[in-house]
Amino acid sequence: MRKIFIISFVLIVYNCESIKLKEQVLYDKYEQSVTLENNSQVLYSEGSGTMWNSLFNCGNFEITNSVSYSGKSSIKLDWNKGNCEWIGFGNSFNNWQPVDLSTDRFKKALRFFVRTQSKTAKALPIVANLEDFSGGGSYYFIDAGKYLNGLEIDTTWKEITVPLWHFPIDPEEVDIYAIKQIQFQLEGSGSFYIDEIEIIDYSQEEYSKTRDIVEQMKPKGDYNQIVYREGNFEEDVWGYQNNYCQELKEKEDNEGNSYISWKYNSEDCLWAKWGINWNGWYAINLRGVNETSAIHFKLKSAKNSKFKVMIEDFKGHKTEIFSSKNLQTVTEKEWKSIVIELKSLQLEDKDFLLDQIKQIYFEGISSGEVFFDEIKITK
Numbered sequence: 001m002r003k004i005f006i007i008s009f010v011l012i013v014y015n016c017e018s019i020k021l022k023e024q025v026l027y028d029k030y031e032q033s034v035t036l037e038n039n040s041q042v043l044y045s046e047g048s049g050t051m052w053n054s055l056f057n058c059g060n061f062e063i064t065n066s067v068s069y070s071g072k073s074s075i076k077l078d079w080n081k082g083n084c085e086w087i088g089f090g091n092s093f094n095n096w097q098p099v100d101l102s103t104d105r106f107k108k109a110l111r112f113f114v115r116t117q118s119k120t121a122k123a124l125p126i127v128a129n130l131e132d133f134s135g136g137g138s139y140y141f142i143d144a145g146k147y148l149n150g151l152e153i154d155t156t157w158k159e160i161t162v163p164l165w166h167f168p169i170d171p172e173e174v175d176i177y178a179i180k181q182i183q184f185q186l187e188g189s190g191s192f193y194i195d196e197i198e199i200i201d202y203s204q205e206e207y208s209k210t211r212d213i214v215e216q217m218k219p220k221g222d223y224n225q226i227v228y229r230e231g232n233f234e235e236d237v238w239g240y241q242n243n244y245c246q247e248l249k250e251k252e253d254n255e256g257n258s259y260i261s262w263k264y265n266s267e268d269c270l271w272a273k274w275g276i277n278w279n280g281w282y283a284i285n286l287r288g289v290n291e292t293s294a295i296h297f298k299l300k301s302a303k304n305s306k307f308k309v310m311i312e313d314f315k316g317h318k319t320e321i322f323s324s325k326n327l328q329t330v331t332e333k334e335w336k337s338i339v340i341e342l343k344s345l346q347l348e349d350k351d352f353l354l355d356q357i358k359q360i361y362f363e364g365i366s367s368g369e370v371f372f373d374e375i376k377i378t379k
Helices: 204-217
Strands: 005-012 019-027 041-044 052-054 059-064 074-080 088-091 108-116 126-132 137-141 158-163 179-186 189-201 246-252 258-265 273-276 294-301 306-313 318-323 336-341 357-365 367-378
Touching: 041 088, 158 204, 246 273, 258 357, 306 367, 318 336, 357 367
Parallel strands: none
Antiparallel strands: 005 019, 041 189, 052 088, 059 074, 074 189, 088 179, 108 158, 108 189, 126 137, 126 179, 246 258, 258 367, 273 357, 294 336, 294 367, 306 318, 306 357
C-alpha cells in the first residue's frame, strides 16, 4: 500500500532548553518503479524464472515435459484445497523489481494457456492477485465464462486472457505504483496443465472481438418450440395447485382439444400467478432465435379480465411481453391469435441470458377468467 510515513528526530541539546524537530520522508513511492515496455513480460515459459509454489499437503505442483503448449514443458497442477488455509503459486514479471501499473494496466492483460488432464471443465477455480511489496493486493477471480477463448476447458489447449483493467484497484488495499508479482490462489479442486503465463499488450477492442467470436461459438436454440405441450401440464406448469386466489387447470373442449383455463381473483390475494417451462425446468435456449422468431398463442377471456404475461431468465431478469391492455376486442367465445416478435422485446439490451430462459410467467390483476391455447415459439 502506498503510504507516507513521517518520523521526527528529536535533537536534544544539553546546553539548550529548546527541542528542535525535523521532518524526514521515509517512503513515498518506489522511485525505481518501472513502466512496462511494449512487449510481453514472462511469468512462466519453459520452466525459467523464479516461479514459487506453496501447496503443502493439498496438492502437487510440478514442471512436466510430458505435454506443453509451446516448447517442451508446462506446469502440471493437481489440488484439493480441503482444510488448507491458502495454496497457490506465483512469480514476478520484472525480476522482482517494482512495476508501476497505474496507467499500463489499461493496455495490458494476463494471458496463459490451459487444458485439463482429463475430462472437461466449465470453470477454472483460480484467483489472480496483483501483489505489492507490502503484501497488499488486488484479487480477481479468473472467470472462464468471461476470459476463456472457447466454451469449455478440455484436453486441448485453450487461451485465457484477463485484462488488467478488470482488476479492482483500491488505494487502501494495493499500491498500484509498485507491483511485486502475480499470485495464483487455488480454490476448490482441479487438475490442469498451464503454460506460457505472460503479461501482454492488449486493448479493449481485442477483448470485445474475442468475446464476440466466443459468442458465435455458443449453440443456437431451436427456431420452433412448443411452449404449451398438451398432456404435460402438471410437469411444465407451477401454480396449478388451486387456492383461494386462482383456479388453474387443463381442460378439453367438445372436440377433445386441450387448453389452459385460468380463473383468478387477486383483490385480496397475492398468489394469482403461474408459470410454464417447456424444457423440464432446465434452461431454455433462445440464442439466435430472438432475431427471427415470435411467441404465438391464442386466448379467450371474460370481459374486463386484466392480466399480464412476462418472460424471465434464470438470473432473475424479467420483462413484460404482453398485457390485457393491448387487447381491443376479445370474448369468451372466440379465440384471438396473439403474435409477439421476440426482437421487439430487446432481451439482449435488458441483459437477458438468452440460453438461460426460465419461464413464461402469467400474473392476474384484480379478477378475471382467461383461456390459453397453442402457446409456441415459431419462425
